[in-house]
Amino acid sequence: MxxxxxxxxxxxxxxxxxxxxxxxxxxxxxxxxxxxxxxxxxxxxxxxxxxxxxxxxxxxxxxxxxxxxxxxxxxxxxxxxxxxxxxxxxxxxxxxxINPSAAPLVSLEDPTPKEAKVEAFAVEPxxxxxxxxxxxxxxxxxxxxxxxxxxxxxxxxxxxxxxxxxxxxxxxxxxxxxxGETDHASASRTCAEKAASYLRQHFREPVSAKQLGDELNFHPVYIARCMQKEYGCSPVTYLLKLRVAQAKLLLLQTERPIAHIAQEVGFEQAAYFAASFARLEGMSPRSYRQQFSQGT
Known part of the structure; x- marks a missing residue:
């Protein structure tokens, strides 16, 4: 179809x-x-x-x-x-x-993000x-x-x-x-939405592909395929984007130290947070805060 x-x-x-x-x-x-x-x-x-x-x-x-x-x-x-x-x-x-009958190959790993256009509150297509x-x-x-x-x-x-x-x-x-939603398509969407809901509730905690699969009673590869179809990214990337989005809000709305914000949104190491933030946003958390601070 x-x-x-x-x-x-x-x-x-x-x-x-x-x-x-x-x-x-x-x-x-x-x-x-x-x-x-x-x-x-x-x-x-x-x-x-x-x-x-x-x-x-x-x-x-x-x-x-x-x-x-x-x-x-x-x-x-x-x-x-x-x-x-x-x-x-x-x-x-x-x-x-398009003809979506052929499922795309997906990865459980986090792909290299594309160069981002930095916005305070970006619209997600x-x-x-x-x-x-x-x-x-x-x-x-x-x-x-x-x-x-x-x-x-x-x-x-x-x-x-x-x-x-x-x-x-x-x-x-x-x-x-x-x-146009077949039973298979509905099941795929349901799986993706359940995975997204779980990640949103637990983004502050360490979440592995195996843990997500155990919670949803689906194989991690099937979950990744469903999320790729519905959200255009793997669970790993979805979780990373979610954490960075939450960090952006805290950077703009609070004066908390960057290391504290990193832990609050689920990053165990501030260095990994800074590297992940820079890959997604094209600048460091400190530069992001300064760019959108009042009077700058």
């Missing part, structure tokens, strides 16, 4: 939507490089469309997302009267079409995965959201209505993402 993976922020942006009817013997229009994503949801009947080598038969209760940078073409005439909701949206950040083609879990709920969007069209010049449209669009994305 192919997924549209979107990096957030920024949030995907709703543009416009509508309801379309295709008569028996008619086709969905063929278009090329329309520069926006096109979400199509069939409420009755079925239409047939292609994108590159992919072919989609979109029946009632099913959805497909067509890319903005591809040629889309009808592959067959509709055999009956077909009704579809359509929605155009824009993705301002990074995105890609995350990804949303939406199936390109899916059968909706709750079609009627999706139809209700689209009807609400259509009711707002006449007031789309009003800021409050436009904000409400964006909120409804996020609910649509949430429903689409949920429809």
């Amino acid at each position: 192919a997924f549209l993976e979107i990096t957030i922020p920024p949030l995907p942006h709703y543009i416009t939507s509508g309801l379309n009817s295709i008569p028996q013997g008619g086709q969905h229009p063929s278009r090329s490089h329309i520069q926006v994503f096109d979400l199509l949801i069939t409420t009755s009947g079925c239409f047939y469309i292609g994108e590159d080598d992919a072919r989609f038969e979109v029946g009632a209760g099913q959805a497909v997302i067509l890319r903005p940078d591809r040629y889309h073409f009808a592959t067959k005439e509709c055999e009956e009267l077909t009704h579809t909701y359509w929605l155009h949206f824009h993705v301002g950040g990074a995105w890609g079409l 995350f990804t949303m995965r939406i199936p390109q083609f899916t059968t909706l879990q709750h079609p009627e709920k999706m139809y209700e959201v689209f009807d609400q969007l259509l009711q707002l069209q006449s007031r789309s010049h009003v800021s409050s209505a436009r904000f409400a449209q964006q909120q409804l669009f996020q609910e649509i994305l949430h429903q689409l993402a949920a429809s």
Whole structure:
């Protein structure tokens, strides 16, 4: 199954939507490089469309997302009267079409961090995965959201209505993402979330891969694979980033000695704390504190 993976922020942006009817013997229009994503949801009947080598038969209760940078073409005439909701949206950040069926190789060790842009309170990006083609879990709920969007069209010049449209669009994305979660994917996410929760509760203590595995009743390699998939890093790196993030807050909000802060956030040795901090933030804890101190 192919997924549209979107990096957030920024949030995907709703543009416009509508309801379309295709008569028996008619086709969905063929278009090329329309520069926006096109979400199509069939409420009755079925239409047939292609994108590159992919072919989609979109029946009632099913959805497909067509890319903005591809040629889309009808592959067959509709055999009956077909009704579809359509929605155009824009993705301002990074995105890609992926096939996550092959699990990536992961390491239990801490990889060398990339050069960091130093910020006092950095925004941590995350990804949303939406199936390109899916059968909706709750079609009627999706139809209700689209009807609400259509009711707002006449007031789309009003800021409050436009904000409400964006909120409804996020609910649509949430429903689409949920429809693509298989039992395996749900188990993977549950494992990753349990691991993250445990690390957040015990980051001040020494935590080994074996200890984490014993606590969660999963093999450490499976935990690492799940966390890599959901958070983009191994448990070791997640724990390190968490400790450094807590240290950054203490450096800015308190006058405690750096060695004391290191111990408070789980580093047994101040030298290792300083080295880890520098690798992630690009400067020493002392320099970080001085850079963001008042009057500097």
